[in-house]
Amino acid sequence: PAHEHFITNLIKQKLHSNIERLQLRQPENNNSIYALYLPMHEIHELGLLYLQYELTLKGYQSIYLGQSVPLESLVEVQKSYKDVIFIGYLTVEPKSEDIKDYLAKLNEILSLNNNTAWLVGRKTSEINTNVLPPNTLLFNNLKEILNKI
Numbered sequence: 001p002a003h004e005h006f007i008t009n010l011i012k013q014k015l016h017s018n019i020e021r022l023q024l025r026q027p028e029n030n031n032s033i034y035a036l037y038l039p040m041h042e043i044h045e046l047g048l049l050y051l052q053y054e055l056t057l058k059g060y061q062s063i064y065l066g067q068s069v070p071l072e073s074l075v076e077v078q079k080s081y082k083d084v085i086f087i088g089y090l091t092v093e094p095k096s097e098d099i100k101d102y103l104a105k106l107n108e109i110l111s112l113n114n115n116t117a118w119l120v121g122r123k124t125s126e127i128n129t130n131v132l133p134p135n136t137l138l139f140n141n142l143k144e145i146l147n148k149i
Helices: 002-022 046-057 072-080 096-111 122-126 142-148
Strands: 029-039 060-069 084-089 116-120 136-139
Touching: 002 046, 029 046, 029 072, 046 060, 046 084, 046 142, 060 072, 072 084, 072 096, 096 116, 096 122, 096 136, 116 142, 136 142
Parallel strands: 029 060, 029 084, 084 116, 116 136
Antiparallel strands: none
């Protein structure tokens, strides 16, 4: 674990540095704002951080909410921004038994402003597409998301 944490933190440091450099430019693609977050108790942020780097590199505006974000915080983002696409990276959270409730609450929050959510990560394989809200899309990997943008 020490080696994994060391390398992960080096990669995160490089991503943060490059994202900051890229953010000095004005966003070129203002159609939507991407708000990136990890669900409560989720700390595996490397993939999400890489996605923010790619979005910024491509000239999109993104808001990085980070680790362990309560769903209620998405309501606050919607108060300040319109046309938000929330991207959640689900690696170990929510727990399998909580996924259905998580999606219902997410749908309720997104419906307030007719926004959408894109979900990616290992836990999305446990989501029954029959109960998937209409404003939520599932992705198998980051490459699929980047191709959709």
